[in-house]
Amino acid sequence: MPLIDIFNDRYEHIGIEDKKKAHHAGHWHRTFSALALHPEHQRVYLQKKAPGRYSFDRPDYADITVGGHYHAGETIPEGIREVHEELGLPITHADLHPIGLRQTAVTLAPDYIEREFQHWHLLPLDVDLEAIPFADAEVTGLVELDLSDAIRLADGGTSTVPARYATRTDHGVTYTESTLTRSELVPNYLALDQLYLRLFLAAQRYCAGQRRHLFW
Template sequence: MDERVDILDEQGNPTGASCLKSEAHRKGLLHPTIHVWLYTKDGRILLQQRGKHKDTHPLLWDVSVAGHVSSGEDIEWAAVREVQEEVGLTISNTDLKPIGKVKAIHKIAEDFIDAEFHHIFLCELKVPLSKLTKQESEVEALKLVPLLQFAEETWGMARVEKYVPHGTEYYKTVIKELKNRI
């Protein structure tokens, strides 16, 4: 969906401008996104395999839920909405634990620069995997993996090629925060 997104300055502050997501990507304009990492108390993390028709990183494993923040939309409500849309889970904004904001710029093609501020949240997953419903157009598969395995594959660089390249520091931050909660 080509929704309107708010444009941010280099520090992540709103500029007052907005445009279609496709234009923001074409011009490399910074805009807000959300990342929600769902985890279980027994030390597992929910991973999403991106859909095979995605413009960026098809079929790679990624954050449990990610999405764009629509123009004028509250960051936390965007996270709640995206969790419902992508995995069929109803949560409230009080379930979200913010852990940071990361600027990420990736040149996908000459006319596609993904320039985003990821607002990162943790959220405890309190239902079994079988109760989740993946959004067919966005998500190829869902799986729960032990946090230790995830840490070895991303932070330890053992199998980094199967994951969206968010960078070691990004994954390190998420893993440390998850360890504090499990």
């Protein structure tokens, strides 16, 4: 397990800890997150993670496109490493559009307490689904949605929307047309602060040309 920086609840650095131990003890730490979108086509991409990566049962949700922990000593711009690892794209930090900091705390299992300062970004990509390598073993697939459909799904206006899937198999990557249901979204991101909806609305405003004061 990598070492990560840990903080108090005021985001003041207090030390370094093994990531697994930090979650077990409920230490505050920081993460990098990004929602990828295709501004011209007004599409968003969600991620399917490989099973068995957590100590608790986690269904096959369609998660936010990129997310991971900062290693100990990494600067905020160095979080771009997560995009390289999970999507396999040569993105620089300057390509990101930062949209704010989310401080969140939730107990997902007795040995997995998530207390995080999440640095959120929009990740504009002028590439089609077929051009995203997603070479990391922890990513089993991507889901592409029309942005207006994604908003309706997150808002509860519909329970099912059309979707395109890129799925890794033993023989490569397959591309299929299917649907995504509201029950396949991470429940915590639908409740409380409605993270999915707020991110999708931020993406919509970005596609409309808004760049300043664009917070999730």
